[in-house]
Amino acid sequence: MTSYMVAAQGGSAAAPTTDAFGGEIGRGQARTVRARWELPTVTRIREAVALDLRAREVSEEVISEAELVTTELVTNSLRHAKPLSDRTVRIHWKARGDCVEVEVSDGGAETQPVPATRAVWATSGRGLRIVRSLAHEWGVLRDEKQTTVWAALGGPSRRRVGT
Numbered sequence: 001m002t003s004y005m006v007a008a009q010g011g012s013a014a015a016p017t018t019d020a021f022g023g024e025i026g027r028g029q030a031r032t033v034r035a036r037w038e039l040p041t042v043t044r045i046r047e048a049v050a051l052d053l054r055a056r057e058v059s060e061e062v063i064s065e066a067e068l069v070t071t072e073l074v075t076n077s078l079r080h081a082k083p084l085s086d087r088t089v090r091i092h093w094k095a096r097g098d099c100v101e102v103e104v105s106d107g108g109a110e111t112q113p114v115p116a117t118r119a120v121w122a123t124s125g126r127g128l129r130i131v132r133s134l135a136h137e138w139g140v141l142r143d144e145k146q147t148t149v150w151a152a153l154g155g156p157s158r159r160r161v162g163t
Contacts, residue, residue, distance in 0.1 A: 073151070
C-alpha cells in the first residue's frame with residue numbers, strides 16, 4: 001500500500017512518499033527491491049521505478065525507457081529463469097542525472113540470456129532485443145547462484161563489462 005502525505009491546504013493527497021514495496025521514493029543513491037516471484041510483480045516494479053525516477057527528476061523520456069526495460073527484464077526473468085533462493089527476484093536501479101541503470105537478478109537458467117534471432121511474425125522473444133535497442137550498454141553477469149541482467153539508459157554508463 002502506498003503512503004500519502006496530506007497537503008496542508010484543502011486536505012488533498014500529495015505525491016506518495018513510499019512505494020508499493022515500502023521504500024522511500026527518491027531517497028538515497030539507489031533502490032533495491034526483492035519482489036515475490038509472481039507475474040503481478042512486473043506491474044508493481046514498473047510503477048515503483050517510475051515513481052522513484054520522477055522524484056529524482058529524471059526526464060520523462062528516460063523514465064519511459066526505464067519502465068520498458070524494467071518490464072522486459074523482469075518478465076524475462078519470470079519466464080525463463082528460476083527465483084533466487086528466497087523465492088524472489090531482485091531489482092536494483094540508480095540514477096545520476098538522466099543516466100539510469102537497472103539490474104534484475106534471479107536464480108539463473110540453464111542458458112545464457114541473449115537476444116532472440118529476429119523473426120517478423122514471432123509473438124514473443126523480443127525482450128532483450130528491445131533492451132539492446134534502448135540501452136547505451138547492457139550485459140549479463142553470472143555466477144553459480146544467480147544471473148544479473150543490467151542495462152544503462154539515458155547516457156553512457158560507468159560500467160565497462162562485455163555483453
